[in-house]
Amino acid sequence: MSEAGQKALAEVLSLLDLEQIEENMFRGLSPKARTQRVFGGQVLGQALAAAIRTVEPSRHCHSLHAYFLRPGDPRVPILYQVDRARDGRSFTARRVVAIQHGAQIFNLAASFQIPETGFDHQFEMPKVPPPEELEDAATMLARRAHEFPQALREWILRPRPFATRHVILDGPGDRPPRPPFDNVWFRAAGPVPGDLRQRQILLAYVSDMTLLDTSLLPHGKSFFSAVQMASIDHAMWFHRDAELDDWLLYAQDSPSASGARGFNRGLIFTRSGRLIASVAQEGLIRPRGM
Numbered sequence: 001m002s003e004a005g006q007k008a009l010a011e012v013l014s015l016l017d018l019e020q021i022e023e024n025m026f027r028g029l030s031p032k033a034r035t036q037r038v039f040g041g042q043v044l045g046q047a048l049a050a051a052i053r054t055v056e057p058s059r060h061c062h063s064l065h066a067y068f069l070r071p072g073d074p075r076v077p078i079l080y081q082v083d084r085a086r087d088g089r090s091f092t093a094r095r096v097v098a099i100q101h102g103a104q105i106f107n108l109a110a111s112f113q114i115p116e117t118g119f120d121h122q123f124e125m126p127k128v129p130p131p132e133e134l135e136d137a138a139t140m141l142a143r144r145a146h147e148f149p150q151a152l153r154e155w156i157l158r159p160r161p162f163a164t165r166h167v168i169l170d171g172p173g174d175r176p177p178r179p180p181f182d183n184v185w186f187r188a189a190g191p192v193p194g195d196l197r198q199r200q201i202l203l204a205y206v207s208d209m210t211l212l213d214t215s216l217l218p219h220g221k222s223f224f225s226a227v228q229m230a231s232i233d234h235a236m237w238f239h240r241d242a243e244l245d246d247w248l249l250y251a252q253d254s255p256s257a258s259g260a261r262g263f264n265r266g267l268i269f270t271r272s273g274r275l276i277a278s279v280a281q282e283g284l285i286r287p288r289g290m
Contacts, residue, residue, distance in 0.1 A: 004159035005189030012161040013193070016045045016201050018053070024082040026050040030074035038072025038105075040231040041208035043098055045201045047108040050080035051094040052197050059092050059112040061200050065235045066108040073100050090114055122239070122275040123267060130271075131185040131247045134165040144172060148224075162186050162206050165247075172224040180217045180254035184210050185247045192244040199244050203277060207236055207250075207266065212283040215254035215262025221285075228286040232261065235280045242276040260286040 011031065018026040028046040030038050044066055052061065072078060083095040091113050098106035138160050145153045167183040186206060192199060208231060213223050221227050242248070252266040266279040 008159040009161040009188055009190040016049050018046060018049050026080040028078045038074050040068055041205040043072055043106050044208055044234055045205035047080055047096040047098055048204050049201045050082050051096050051110045054082050054084055055092050055112050059114050061110050061238055062113050063237045064108055064110040067233050068106055068231045070105040072105050125269040125273040126183055126251050128167045128183045131165045135169055137164045137166055140169060161189050163189055174220050174225050175222060177218050177220040180214055182214045182252045184250045186250060187247045188244050196241050200238055204236060207279045211252055211264045211266050211281050214252045214264045215257045215285055226288040228288055230284040232282045232284060237278045240274060240276045242270045247271050
């Protein structure tokens with residue numbers, strides 16, 4: 001783990017640690033270096049953090065459902081207002097609204113549960129090469145950074161809070177079309193807090209990083225192509241706890257794309273094959289110039 005990567009992860013953890021300004025009201029910041037819209041995983045993680053701060057520690061989030069309503073402005077703080085919708089004997093429900101410039105930019109519904117035992121099963125993890133046999137995605141991009149404009153080059157070369165290694169590592173820009181399945185190993189670039197709820201917040205943050213790109217695979221496009229991309233909604237289910245210090249596999253697919261929207265799913269496994277979370281997301285994938 002590089003010192004720069006550990007510093008980048010520490011900055012993310014700091015961003016996800018909100019300031020409480022009133023009962024049920026929290027304030028979150030964005031990275032100073034970000035100049036365009038707020039990263040979706042950031043507002044997702046911050047909203048979950050706000051909800052968690054109003055729930056007793058014995059209850060853990062088992063699901064969340066969110067909508068991205070407007071692009072976030074990284075130049076100003078985000079206000080998170082929590083509605084304590086329900087506190088039941090087994091389940092707790094919270095609603096969170098994120099506000100900037102007097103308008104909602106995001107909303108989230110999250111459900112929490114006391115630990116219980118019962119039936120237990122899961123899908124098997126896909127059989128893929130281990131991360132040690134794969135190239136680091138940031139290393140590949142850095143090697144080709146000279147192919148891009150200066151502004152994009154600076155983004156490519158910045159330190160990453162998570163290392164990623166794709167089973168099929170496509171080059172940046174347009175690429176040969178292939179089926180919409182993508183397996184990506186990822187690992188935190190530094191120490192991760194031992195608290196389960198902090199791990200859930202961090203997992204929500206990273207779950208938005210590579211998922212939407214899966215819907216572009218059959219069309220030979222990528223994040224670096226002439227495509228307008230933005231998350232529209234995001235749902236996540238936390239099944240089992242796991243440490244985040246070792247590699248995790250994000251098994252992603254995209255069953256459908258239509259109407260300038262791509263629908264994507266993901267399963268997150270530990271290296272040993274334990275399924276810890278499931279994700280679903282629809283996002284805008286609009287070809288530019290159309």
